[in-house]
Amino acid sequence: MGVSVPTEAAPESGTQSRIGAVFAPVVTAVRSLEVDTRLLGMLGALLIIWVGFNILSGGTFLSARNLWNLSVQSASIAIMATGMVLIIVSRNIDLSVGSMLGFLGYTMAMIQAVWIPNDLGFGHEQPLTWIITLVLGIGIGALIGGLQGFVVAYGGVPSFIVTLGGLLVWRGLIFRYAQGQTIAPMESTFQMLGGGTVGTRVGALGEWPSWTLGVVLCLAIVFLQISSRRRRRRYGFPVRPRWAEGLVGAVSCGIVLGVVWVANSYPLPVNVALQYAEEHGITVPPEGLFIPTGVAFPVLIMLIVTLVVTFLATRRRFGRYVYAIGGNPDAAALAGINVRRTIMLTFALMGSLAAISAAVQTARLNAAVTNLGVQNELDVISAAVIGGTSFSGGIGTVPGAILGAVVMQSLRSGMVLLLVDSPTQDIVVGLVLVVAVGLDTFVRRGVR
């Protein structure tokens, strides 16, 4: 099932090189869209996976509920994958993200469940606890990530070694902290970050804020398109034909609004809805209550992270430096780029993203456990790589990595839905990883 994933991209490129003449008009049309064909290939692959699982599961996979769950389950890996892209693009690797996540999750759990309420004596359920916890967590994340980056960039130790050490050190520190105990429960407001439910509070935007978010994002997409078109004109660069511009805009908007629509099609679970009705004095109609859940907070966090990291990567000097270093480190250094500082910053960014993911995971589980984040580094690296990030440096996109994370999680949760046991899941995901990257390399060589 999963093996068929990347074939989508293959015939397309094949046609370009061999029997391109026949399909010339199609190729020109696709070219004028200026869309990354790899991204299109991945979207196609995802579609195949989704439809396949939907048929096999008798319609459950594409239900609003499962897609909502899928979005929440993918979020924490996707958040970290955005940072991993920049790390891998600059020809480094971070093997410590899973352990950092565990360490930071434990730190945040200790702050809110032990240090603030007991050691400082402020008690539980204080209104500011969650935000203090989160800010401290992200700060510590940036610090320990930056520390690893410092050793890599200024100490000249290969990142593989530094972060391999980190993988052991951060995991070991977790045991030092609480001697292997589970820290629970989390503050109720903090739990919202994981998209969970406390009483009738649900970690999601709700109906109208979700639609508002969708519309704002749509307007932003259109605005970006117009401004980019103007800029290109000004510098005399070619622009897309008008129809192509319209199509890209419409499809992007459609995806955004589609996500919102799905999230709003998932109603609050019956028991939660009934309690909600009781508390708000709503009379329950005979056909039952339908209160839309809306976009989950982990997904919202992921969206914000994606926008911020994409902005950093494509519109800021920092991002350009990262890609330049990945393309050719020597040339980048000779061009006056502060390579060391840039590398250190990518690791600091990775650390703070690990903290955000740690908040999402601990909030979702409502506990910090010792094996929090175990093997997450593999999922994060796989997501980035399936999403088209190249280990030879200089190549990789943030949206690709997000898509990679969704592909991975779709395979996993789809197989759970079909009651496939975990060793078989590992085999399938492992094969998909190798085949996806293998085909990609093969196709790229063919094009050249």
Added chain:
Amino acid sequence: MRRSLAVLAAGFTLVVSACGGGGTSAAGCTIGVSWNNYQEERWAKWDEPAIKKAITDAGGKYISNDAKSSAETQASNVDNLISQGAKVVIILAQDGTAIKPAVAKAISGGVPVISYDRLIEDPKALYITFDNVLVGKLEAEAVFKAKPKGNYAIIKGNKADANADFLRSGMEQVIGAAVKSGDIKIVGETYTDNWDPAKAQTNMEQILTANKNAVDAVLSENDGMAGGVIAALTAQGLAGKVPVSGQDGDKAALNRVALGTQTVDVWKDARALGKSAGEAATQLCGNSDVSKVKGTAIFKTPGGNSVSSILLTPNPITKDNLKEVLDAGWVTKADLCQGVAAGKVSACG
């Protein structure tokens, strides 16, 4: 103050040893313990003091070393203990197969071996552990009592860990007949990599989705995974309505029992295990025949060996007997009762 307490404790120890001597001649006998990973909280905090106390109470001497999670180190550690004069060796095995040559060597040299908590496949070693099949049985009994009919989900531990299957076979003893008669339908059953609570949560979400929430009871093999299961149930407003099992006596899980979201937490008091091993070791000082140790029975191992064993009985903790873990000093009242409304649970007042 502290000194007077110490004197009191010493006096108490004297009285206990005077009464509990029971004729074993462990005076001057050195007993060695080989830990596989002393860094884990449990061994240092609960097991070691209990073993040490049982040995010193009988007049013996306690020595130990730590293999730091290395099977090779542990093999040489066992030799070291013997050369330091240990007459009996207690081993918490890192790897029950890799340690076999060292165990065989010790036994052939006249030093009896106790495999502590984890099985070593040597027919001449004494196996002391909690009865894992019974743990599974007790987990299932509490849940079965709450929901004798309906759709069951079973969240099992790591596939590579024999305990996952021991537990499952204990559960089968309770629900097997009802499954056959159709009263119970198993709508989801999965192993969980590394007993990972986050994976258990995802698996439970998928089982709930696949069955449109028609899950009436969940048999989770341990507390960590029960936490993940309950997080998934909470999201659907089902926590507290669907019975869930667990084991280990985690603080967080005992708190959930008090809150009513977890039905049972099968508690294995490590101190009882340590005491039993210490006492068995002192008996072996006098007579190295492991089958003559008090309370042993024959245990058929998965490897087909018949070993002498002492299987301790675990204690299922539910809302009604939470007081036992409090009285035993296993958890503090603050941890146990966090968030529990006054007057709801007797142990919390």
